[in-house]
Amino acid sequence: MRLKNNILTSIILFASFSALAQYGSQKKADNLFNKFSFVNAAQVYHNLIEKDFNADYATRQLADSYAFMRNPDSAVVYYKKVVEQPNVPIAYYYNYxxxxRGIKAYKESRVWLKRYKKAGGKIDNEKFLKDSDFINSIFNAKQQYFLTEVNFNSKYSDFGAYEHDGHIYFASSRNEGVSTKHIYGWNEEPFLDIYVTDKSANDSIVDHKSKLKGDINSIYHEGPITITKDGKTMYFSRNNYAKNVLEKDEEGISNLKIYKASLIENEWTNIEELPFNNNDFSNGHPALNNDETKLFFASNMPNGFGGTDIYHVDINSDGSFGTPQNLGNIVNTDKNERFPFINNEGVLFFASDGHPGLGLLDIFGTVSDKNNNIISILNLGVPVNSSKDDFSFFMNEDGLSGYFASNRNGGVGSDDIYAYDRIPQLKIEGSITDVTTNEPIPNAIVTLLDSNNEQIARLETDEDGNYEINIDRDTDYVLNIKKDDYINDTRHVTSKGVENKVTRITEDFNLNRVIKVTPITEFYPIYFDFNKFDIRRDDTVELDRIVNLMMNIYPNMIIKIESHTDSRGSSEYNNKLSLDRAKATYKYLIDKGVNPDRITEYKGSGEQKLLNNCDGTINCTEEEHQLNRRTQFIVIKME
Structure with missing residues (x-):
């Protein structure tokens, strides 16, 4: 018996850990999805679907992942499952x-497009018919990013915002407070310098006192920058300016070069020019990958595709550099690709005026396959992109926030920095406690159902009685809490009307303990014939007495029903047989007039609770087996 209990405990603990692990997997998948790491996200969503953990949500995310990976064949398979879900957001009709259309199933595509319009969706028909790139159509079908205010823009050019260790670095041509002003003849603005401000600062005063300390800023252009994780090395763009001399090429142009600086006693110094620079072309806009083994940059070096292209160069373990490599024609065009940025999942973002977009420079994200080869690009859409120049994209590690720059109308200066946020995943969370002791209840079963009572997710509370589940916005749900020895609790919850910035809905539960009397002298068990679940005639006397007690003597009494079998037959069969006996008992009481609300549960326990040793290992009489073929009535509440 001790071994059996230990095994049961192990199973319960494993189920609890498994549920928590699956929730962690869902968070991981969503994080990867937000960072454009769609291949890795898809693998985790597949696992969640196999585990039946919030499977409807995972299927929707998986379908989108395949679409963004430019795999319409797989996307169609999962979108078909999605549109069959109850209460699915109508945007998925459009995505489907x-x-x-991506697999050239135009007739069926028009059917679902009409269904989307009939459900209230709005479509730019001209764009739908002309846009042959279905992944951009899906990605931009709904607004992915939302803009928030940045308070340190100036009337001059501000761009290249880069966040590191609680500070925001950016390039600016502002010159407030400077006595000697150097003006760039191209746009009649001061030359660019690197500034830094505290992210938590609430004031908008970022003047000459906020210039980067050290030797990076000169009388010519600097910026943008990238910084190593340890904060000790900075790569930055600068005009070809060394030893107080501005170098120019044969056409009289001072090209950009990339330099490296070290942080020594809170000042940036030891400026070094990178070895692959050249006086005859520009290298600029440096960006590090996550493990700092590659430096990405823009260059108009010879033998590119035209204009400026994105390149990368290896950073060797000894600090030396390899040979710059062009990223190829999926990223680069015969026009200009600039301002690369690599997020912490290794995804490249860049600005281009050569790919189809909304205006001049637009910002694009890349999509890679399982071998990290870039296979396609995604236009980030409005409001990140506009009809003007949009560039210098940066994403924080959460994948939900960052910065970019634009010279769109309505800004403060010529180029302005904009902060963006992506609508975060909404989750419902809470704690389950004992109403009397206020102690947490671990391993309580939390079931999330849709408005049609179809199960969406099921997990157990952790050791502190806490739970959390990802949910959709603008949706109604039912939350059910169950725990042995406690009265079940069910609550309707909704995410409708929840603001975009809100990330969680809290629903706490206080459960009442069951007052157990097992069995009480008032109620006696009823018995069943071998392999039968019919109510025997001699047991109707006891059942009728229970009906009378509940309806006439104890009008507030609440009970639950537990039915059992003997040990003969398989465990699976006995579980079903005992449940049939419980249902038959429940039906008899209800048919006799007992309010269903006063029976909290009817369940079958199969052969798990034998009253004697007749477990199949010894010979037992029929009378001994009969003792186990029973239904018992447990009082939950008397008054």
């Missing part, structure tokens, strides 16, 4: 239509 676009994916069908």
């Amino acid at each position: 239509a676009q994916a069908l």
Whole structure:
């Protein structure tokens, strides 16, 4: 018996850990998805679907992942499952239509497009018919990013915002407070310098006192920058300016070069020019990958595709550099690709006026396959992109926030920095406690159902009685809490009307303990014939007495029903047989007039609770087996 209990405990603990692990997997998948790491996200969503953990949500995310990986065949398979879900957001009708267009199933695509319009969706028909790139159509079908105010823009050019260790670094041509002003003849603005401000600062005063301390800023252009994780090395762009001399090429142009600086006693110094620079072309806009083994940059060096292209160069373990490599024609065009940025999942973002977009320079994200080869690009859409120049994209490690720059109308200066946020995943969370002791209840079963009572997710509370589940916005749910020895609790919850910035809805539960009397002298068990679940005639006397007690003597009494079998037959069969006995008992009481609300549960326990040793290992009489073929009535509440 001790071994059996230990095994049961192990199973319960494993189920609890498994549920928590699956929730952690869902968070991981969503994080990867937000950072454009769609291949890795898809693998985790597949696992969640196999585990049946919030499977409807995972299927929707998986379908989108395949679409963004430019895999319409797989996207169609999962979008088809998605549109069959109850209460699915109608945006997925549109996504399905676009994916069908990706496999040239135009007739069926029009069917789902019409269904989307009938459900209230709005479509730019001209764009739908002309846009052959279905992944951009799906990605931009809904607004992915939302803009928030930046308080340190000036009337001059501000761009290249880069966040590191609680500080924001950026390039600016502002010159407030400077006595000697150097003006760039191209736009009649001061030359660019690197500034830094505290992210938590609330004031907008970022003047000459906020210039980067040390030797990086000169009388010519500097910026943008990138910084190593340890904060000790900075790579930055600068005009070809060394030893107080501005170098120029044969056409009289001072090209950009990339330099490296070290942080020594809180000042940036030891400026070094990188070895692959050249006086005859520009290298600029440096960006490090996550493990700092590659430096990405923009260059108009010879033998590119035209204009400026994105390149990368290896940073060797000894600090030396390899040979710059062009990223190829999926990223680069015959026009200009600039301002690369690599997020912490290794995804490249860049600005281009050569790919189809909304205006001049637009910002794009890249999509890679399982071998990290870039296979396609995504236009980030409005409001990140506009009809003007949009560039210098930066993403924080959470994948939900960052910065970019634009010279769009309505800004403060010529180029302005904009902060963006992506609508975060909404989750419902809470704690389950004992109403009397206020102690947490671990391993309580939390079931999330949709408005049609279809199960969406099921997990157990952790050792502190806490739970959390990802949910959709603008949706109604039912939350059910169950725990042995406690009265179940069910609550309707909704995410409708929840603001975009809100990330969590809290629903706490206080459960009442069951008052157990097992069995009480008032109620006696009823018994069943071998392999039967019919109510025997001699047991109707006891059942009728229970009906009378509940309806006439104890009008507030609440009970639950537990049914059992003997040990003969398989465990699976006995579980079903005992549940049938419980249902038959429940039906008899209800048919006799007992309010269903006064029976909290009817369940079958199979052969798990034998009253004697007749477990199949010894010979037992029929009378001994009969003792186990029973239904018992447990009082939950008397008054």
